[in-house]
Amino acid sequence: MPEKKQKIGEILVAAGLVQEDQLQQALKAQNQLGGTLGENLIRMGFISEEALLNGLSEQMGIQHINLEKVEVPSSIQRLVKLETVRLRRLLPIGFEGKRLVVGMVDPTDLSALTEVEFQSGHSTKPVILSAMHFEKALAFFQASGYAAKTLSFQVEKETRKPVQLDKSMEGLLEALVSWKGQDLHLSAGAIPSIRVDNEIRRLSLPALKPDDIEQMIAAVLTPDQKRSFQEAKELDFAYSLHGLGRFRCNVYRQRNSLAFTARHVADSIPSAAELGLPDFLREYALRTQGLILVTGPNGHGKSTTLANLVEAINRERKANVITIEDPIEFTHKHKNSNINQREVGTDTLTFADGLRHIFRQNPDVIVIGELRDYESVSIALSAAETGHLVMGTLHSNSATAAVDRIIDIFPGNQQSQVRAQLADCLLLVFSQRLLLRASGNGRVMAWEKMSTSLRVRNAIREGKVSALRGMMQANVEELVSIDWTLAELVSSGKVKYEEACKYADSVTYLNELLKVRGVYR
Known part of the structure; x- marks a missing residue:
């Protein structure tokens, strides 16, 4: 050296x-x-x-x-x-x-x-x-x-409470940021609440009346957004408050009144080390073609991981990157790559509309905020097959379940063809969870992966993806169970055993891994 x-x-x-x-x-x-x-x-x-x-x-x-x-x-x-x-x-x-x-x-x-x-x-x-x-x-x-x-150096929970609370949207969003929360939830008849480290906490305010919520929501929507909401009865949008931050918001109706959810989006994209992302993820993101899926439940950091991968490409490749998001969460500056971010509802009508015309925009990398319907998944597979790198998020409980989720989007008579397509173009499924730290402050990532190999491709083609879960306990490179990373977190003292058990695929296998690491259960 x-x-x-x-x-x-x-x-x-x-x-x-x-x-x-x-x-x-x-x-x-x-x-x-x-x-x-x-x-x-x-x-x-x-x-x-x-x-x-x-x-x-x-x-x-x-x-x-x-x-x-x-x-x-x-x-x-x-x-x-x-x-x-x-x-x-x-x-x-x-x-x-x-x-x-x-x-x-x-x-x-x-x-x-x-x-x-x-x-x-x-x-x-x-x-x-x-x-x-x-x-x-x-x-x-x-x-x-x-x-x-x-x-x-993390701030103790007791110091996170805002100095003053009031029933205004600005005041409630300020409380969300002050508490270092993930989400703000507002519903008629309920006390405003904030999700902190995946736990819902009530604020010291009275329950909201329907008129309270309507006034707060009306104050943050543009005229075009109000019209869209009246037509569709629900709306996703991004909202910024100077000096406070950016928020990913959703308005919807429940029991003939309005409800509102806002997620705080970090001002800067956290590094891979801060997120706890493994090195192989960056290596896959720098490939020139294929499909990468980031999966997991809602609220477990999929969008942040995807933004980190886009930033790695932006920093290390010279590529034309086009994203389709609903809404745009993290904003990227042009570095070595051109990053063109399109927001559904503002820059394109739907994910499918944006993807339908994307090939004429000469992309090297296509980033899809969420794969959620037949047409967007179909176009994503075609793009990954034809020399593009495609990355997107998907709601699924495990890496193997993501494959079944994609196949099930298609009608039965097309599923055999889709299995063959997916087997040929899939590079990696990265499934993640965020667990409460042992200290009680903040969350830490556990993950599992399924990457391309001959045995993985054959299992996808033959419709035997469920057999891959058993192979995850065989310690093969392309298949890593979430239990393996949970054992690492418990043995290093980052996560309590009881917390790890909540997310384990097999508690028995987790216990075996802990014994090998000298943590007896």
């Missing part, structure tokens, strides 16, 4: 993020005052920390991680000596598959990675760590001891 690649200063100048004279001033200050080059550039006002992290991430093709969104168990900390952490300004974060993720203030320091690999006995994956978060971690270790307890 080479000792050093291109220096950080050279990378920043080449990217146009700092000028050569600013670099020289910062280098001089670094010699006099110490610290990293990045710290000196920030202190002198030549660049913000956010711009530094984003610039390095984009130029080097390395993700950056936000320590406020992850936890580092003591078992992970013990893999690397505190002396190495301090001197090399790095931090072990966790595992992605068999690789140890290492947050680094200086991601060009490859000799530091060699040292970590020697100490830990694991191959490594570097991610960029901000100097501010690193210093915060050192302060945590100073106060609590290194490898003595889980490193966590």
Whole structure:
């Protein structure tokens, strides 16, 4: 392994993020005052920390991680000596598959990675760590001891409550953000509620009257949206509040009155390390043709995973990417790729209408927010067969169930042909769940996969997909059961055993995996 690649200063100048004279001033200050080059550039006002992290991430093709969104168990900390952490300004974060993720203030320091690999006995994956978060971690270790307890910067639940509540849409959405909730639910006759870590919580407000909800909804809808809702009796739309964030909203009718749901959409797309995504997912996203499905129940992060894959393509490929979403959640800037995002109802009438004309738009990558009907699935399969990469989400309970779900969309006389199509073009089904962390704050991902192979293709063609579930316990590369990742989460202390059992495919198999890892059940 080479000792050093291109220096950080050279990378920043080449990217146009700092000028050569600013670099020289910062280098001089670094010699006099110490610290990293990045710290000196920030202190002198030549660049913000956010711009530094984003610039390095984009130029080097390395993700950056936000320590406020992850936890580092003591078992992970013990893999690397505190002396190495301090001197090399790095931090072990966790595992992605068999690789140890290492947050680094200086991601060009490859000799530091060699040292970590020697100490830990694991191959490594570097991610960029901000100097501010690193210093915060050192302060945590100073106060609590290194490898003595889980490193966590997450805000305690008691501090999440908003200062003031009122029955206005802005006030309720502010409460949603303040509580770090996922969804806001409003119904006539019910107390406003927020879903936090998959648990519904009532706000300290009186039950809403039908007139209350109508007034709140009317305040956020445009005239065109009001007309669409009157015609269809339900409406999906995106809504933004300055200084607060973006929300994916749905209005519908129930018992002759209105009801409303809003989901808070993150301002920026979380990195793969923050989401807990395995490396192979990015590798599949960089393929040039085939079908990738991200599946799972509602509210378990499918759209966020899909946005992360689009961002990986945007960063590492030169491609024309066209998305069809309902509504647009994460917005992408054009980087190495062109990202054209189309919203159903605004830019195209339906998913099917958008897909029907998509081939004339010369796409390399087609992203479908949700595969939900016969026509959109049919066009997606044809596109994946004819040299395009197609990615989309699907509601299903497992990776294998996703295949049956797609087949069942078609009439019986077409299912044999569809099985053959799907067998030929399917690259990967990635099924995910979000589980409550052992600390009680935040959620962590468990996943399973079914990727293309001769045995998977044959099972799909012959209509024997159910047999693949049994093979998932045989430890084959293309079939990984969710029980395997649940066992990893329990053995590392990230998730409680009782929580893992709720999502296990087989509790018996989960117990066997835990015994192998030294966690006896």
